[in-house]
Amino acid sequence: MSSLGVPPFEEQEKENMSITKEVKASDATAQKMFSEGTLVEVSSDDDGFEGAWFAATIVKAVGKDKFLVQYQSLRTDDDSGFLREEFDTLHIRPCPPETLVVDRFSLFEEVDALYNDGWWVGVISKVLGGSKYLVYFRDTDEEIEFKHSDLRPHQDWIDGKWIMASQALMKCFTCDCLRNQERIPCVPGEIALHLKDSASCSSGSQLMIF
Known part of the structure; x- marks a missing residue:
């Protein structure tokens, strides 16, 4: 007599065969792709x-x-x-599809930046003149200037499909005591990036939380 919750042998065997078929299909897909x-x-x-x-x-x-x-x-x-x-x-x-043609990136847009021969995920922290941008990298807490041609829209490869990334989580605060740019601790595990005189927050500054 089988224990409660344990499937009968035949059902368990069918389940194992189903999993085996899925694995083989996955292997074949990878080999083809x-x-x-x-x-x-x-x-x-x-x-x-x-x-x-x-x-x-x-x-x-x-x-x-x-x-x-x-x-x-x-x-x-x-x-x-x-x-x-x-x-x-x-x-x-x-490789991500090249069907996306972007004339201009927006503030806080998530992008891939070509740096040291690789594509690194960052966020547009400032739009400069001459088709240039400042990109903030969360992992290294760095901000680097890039030309438009060295950036691309960020996409995620999920379940065999390319998905456009959502905009970075952001929240708008008013603040009168900020200098041009200042990073301050927010809550444990987060970094706040203040951008003064943001067009979308004319009364103060923008706070971008990662």
């Missing part, structure tokens, strides 16, 4: 590279859900050729 010569982007968990995506080309499959890729811009230490590395499918994605 990341076939030899396909242009992709890869990410690394190494210190200093978290969150960045680098352009690469699939060289070949090297195992279950694992592929050898060749970077398009990163070279070997001896500069003899482009670097090759193995990645699993959790760290590989197709």
Whole structure:
């Protein structure tokens, strides 16, 4: 007599077969999506590279859900050729579609910035003249200037689809004692970025919370 809550053997066997079929289908999809010569982007968990995506080309499959890729811009230490590395499918994605044409990025818009040969996620913290922007990076608490041509709209690869990112969480406050730009602690785990004289908050400053 089986214990309460434990499915009968036949039902459990059917469930296991169903899971096996799903895994095989997933493997086949990955093999088809990341076939030899396909242009992709890869990410690394190494210190200093978290969150960045680098352009690469699939060289070949090297195992279950694992592929050898060749970077398009990163070279070997001896500069003899482009670097090759193995990645699993959790760290590989197709290149974002280039159908989006953006003439101008807006304040607080989430973007990808091309920096040190990779695409890094940031937020437009200030719109400058001459098609230039200041981009704030949460992970490093840095603000760097970029040309429009080195930015692209941020998209997320979720469940096999490209999803446009929502605007950064923001909240508007009035404040009379802020200087041009000032970062202040907000609540534990958050960073507040004050931008004085924001067009959307003419009476004071904008507070962007990450």
